[in-house]
Every structure is written in structure tokens, then in C-alpha cells.
Amino acid sequence: MPKKLVLIVIDGMTPAALERAIEQGRAPALAFLAEHGDYRLATSVFPSLTPVCISSIITGAGPGGHHIPSLVWWNREEQRIVEYGSSFPAIRAAGLSQSVVDTIYNMNASHLSRDATTMYEALDDAGLVAAAVNITCYRGPHRYPPTVPGLTRPAYGPRRFFYYGLFESDRTGAPFAVRNRRGGSVDAYATAVGRWLVTRDGFDCFAYYLSGYDFASHASGPEGEDAERALEQSDAAVGALFEAAGGPDEFLARYAVVLLSDHGQTPVERAARLEEPFADLTHEVVVAASNRAGQVYLRPDASVDVAGLAKRLDTFPAVDVTLRREGDDVIARRDGADAPVEKLDHPDAAWRARSALANPNAGELLVSAAQDWELTDLGGRHHAGGGSHGSLVAGDSFVPVVTVGVEGEVRRITDVAPAVLAHFGVAVPASMEALTGVG
Numbered sequence: 001m002p003k004k005l006v007l008i009v010i011d012g013m014t015p016a017a018l019e020r021a022i023e024q025g026r027a028p029a030l031a032f033l034a035e036h037g038d039y040r041l042a043t044s045v046f047p048s049l050t051p052v053c054i055s056s057i058i059t060g061a062g063p064g065g066h067h068i069p070s071l072v073w074w075n076r077e078e079q080r081i082v083e084y085g086s087s088f089p090a091i092r093a094a095g096l097s098q099s100v101v102d103t104i105y106n107m108n109a110s111h112l113s114r115d116a117t118t119m120y121e122a123l124d125d126a127g128l129v130a131a132a133v134n135i136t137c138y139r140g141p142h143r144y145p146p147t148v149p150g151l152t153r154p155a156y157g158p159r160r161f162f163y164y165g166l167f168e169s170d171r172t173g174a175p176f177a178v179r180n181r182r183g184g185s186v187d188a189y190a191t192a193v194g195r196w197l198v199t200r201d202g203f204d205c206f207a208y209y210l211s212g213y214d215f216a217s218h219a220s221g222p223e224g225e226d227a228e229r230a231l232e233q234s235d236a237a238v239g240a241l242f243e244a245a246g247g248p249d250e251f252l253a254r255y256a257v258v259l260l261s262d263h264g265q266t267p268v269e270r271a272a273r274l275e276e277p278f279a280d281l282t283h284e285v286v287v288a289a290s291n292r293a294g295q296v297y298l299r300p301d302a303s304v305d306v307a308g309l310a311k312r313l314d315t316f317p318a319v320d321v322t323l324r325r326e327g328d329d330v331i332a333r334r335d336g337a338d339a340p341v342e343k344l345d346h347p348d349a350a351w352r353a354r355s356a357l358a359n360p361n362a363g364e365l366l367v368s369a370a371q372d373w374e375l376t377d378l379g380g381r382h383h384a385g386g387g388s389h390g391s392l393v394a395g396d397s398f399v400p401v402v403t404v405g406v407e408g409e410v411r412r413i414t415d416v417a418p419a420v421l422a423h424f425g426v427a428v429p430a431s432m433e434a435l436t437g438v439g
């Protein structure tokens, strides 16, 4: 039997932040894993925003396969904005209760493509016990009624499932509070659940998702003190799993590990409204932007052409590249000139752009923000002075990956699910897009 496996996802952790913390002795648990495993960089997907990236990690498919296009997008079928939580003002602007339902339920129940198999579904089919805490992509075969009054609709997750205290497969005694998010209370819940799971050895594969780092890095920037402190907390959350196993060596004797982040972060100094260059076209287009990526959708009766929309952004300083389809070609427009996407020098740009545009929920024009810039969300919020992500640039796109006891190279975040399934000898579904050497 292969070892059981723990998949640790530290949201927004950059390679530099991880390397610095290890060098300075501030991350003993992560250092231990790096010492005993293989370290490499992998590329994220586009847009490099959490719902898109996490869905890619768990389904082993790019956005063209799993159909989650961004943090905020236009649902053509329902003719409305879907907003998964850019900021509180943004979800208020999109409709508070609708946003809550979209984030908690619809992302997994209806937005995530039925044709994309999740890692949990494949493991469960093979008779293995999948576990997950707090991760945004959770779809599995087991039904869970909500634990809180006011919600009635069930969610469908893996065999062991813990989601922000709202859905719980088991009573662990883990307290949930969002009140002190800055102090790490969300990850404290994940840690308590993780400790409970490891103590019981209650899974074959456990997706351990920690969001505190990304939250802090948005506030202080990826090099800021808040981010450094948050990474120490993430490290302690990993250390808590070691302790529950009886120590780091005992932990690795029992578990293989994949540790990575979902996207990077870059410092942002300025913010702009992507709606502005299209202000005269509100009857023709819908603009959905957040963090460092945006999408422009044509309304059904629009008469403007997409190339013309791209040209409008030539003099808009917040934009680095736009992407659009012309027949089978993907055109990247940068510095006022069109070129085949293969000419872009951003990490893994052609595959990421093609997958993003192959998503039926994507806009006709995709926007990747320039270095230092952010695009304000529906509520007018941004992180200028802090950190952000979403674009094709290297800092948003590269993630650190540590594997211990797992064969196969994770070169894209979509390689994780096929590598995990291959580790357990489970057939890799056709919907997963393993790059090389895995599956």
C-alpha cells in the first residue's frame, strides 16, 4: 500500500516568501518538509485568482476544463454577476445573499463543470477516504446538511468534510470564528480539524487549506511584516499536524506530502477602474474585474467587435496584456500591437491563455494587469499599498512546490491531482491535464 497523503495548500505563498522564511529559521515545519523532499517551482493558471487556481489543483484541469473563470464573472445564462468574495463592498454590490449562495453552494454545485472530475470523487470511487478542510473546491459524493440555523440546503463533499464550520462530516470540537480573521482564526479552525484527522489517521488523502497567508499578504504586501508573521502561523499549522502524528519523523513515516500555493502575489501601488474605458458601452458590454485580472463580456445584442475593445485599452496604463480568440488563434495584444499568444514571454502564457479562453464562462476579452497595478472590484475596493495577484506576470504566476514521497513532477498546479491519483494507483480521469511524467 502507498503511504497516505497530505496535500497542504498555503494560499498566496510566493517562492521568495517560503525560501526567506526557511533561510531565516522562521518556518521549521516547512523547512523540515523541504529538507526531506523535492523543491521546485510550478506555474499557476490564468487568472491567478484563488477560486480558479484551487479548482485547477483539485480537478487537474485548467479553467477551460473546470469552468470557474474568475473571482468575479458574468453568468450569461442567468444574465447576472457572480462574485465569490473580492471584498465585502463587492459582494454587497453583487447582492449579499446571492454572493453567499454562489460562494458556499453554486461554485461547486453548478459552476464547476460536471465533466471535470475532482480528486475527491476519483479517490472515493476507488474506495479511498478523501478529506478536506476549508478548501473552495470541495465537490464529492457525500451529502451534508448545514450545521447553522438559517441555511437549509445541503452541500456535497468528500467523505470527511469540514467547511468553515458550515458543513462538517464529524464533530471535532473545532471552534469556528471569522471575527478575528487577521489573528488567524480561520486557519485555527483548519488546524484543529487537521489535528483531529491526523490523530485518528482518519483519511487516505487530506486536503489541508490555509488561507491566512494570502489575507495578510494582501494587506501588507508579500514582503511585509504581516505576511511574514502569517507565514509563521501557517508553518505552525503544519507543525500541529506533525505533533498530532507524534513528531515530524513519525508524520513522514505515515504520510507522503504535496505542499504548494495556488498563486503568487506582487506588490501593488496603484488601482484603476477597468469599467472606465468602456463607460460609453454599458449596453454592449459587461466588465468584471478584481485584483489583477479582468474580463469583458459582450452582451447578446452587442455590435462592437472584440478587437476594438482590446484597442481601447492601448493607452490604459493598468493593463499589460489583453487576450482574445480569433478563430482557432489566441491573440495577445500588448504595447498597442497584436501578436500570437505564443510570442508572450510570461510564464506558460500560451497554455494558460488558451485554457482561460476555452472556458465557456470567460469573457470575450481577458485582461491581465500591469506590474504594480490593480483593478478595483465592484465595490471600488483594491489593495494598493499592499499585495495582489491574478495576472500573467511571473510574480503572480510562480508557486513553490515541495513533494515528499510522491513520484512525478508538479510543473503546473494542474499536475497535482493526477500526481496524487497516480500515487494511490488510481486511474487518472481523462478530464485531468497532466503535463508530463504523472498519471
Ligand SMILES: [Zn+2]
Pocket: 012, 050, 214, 215, 218, 389
Ligand atoms: Zn488573494
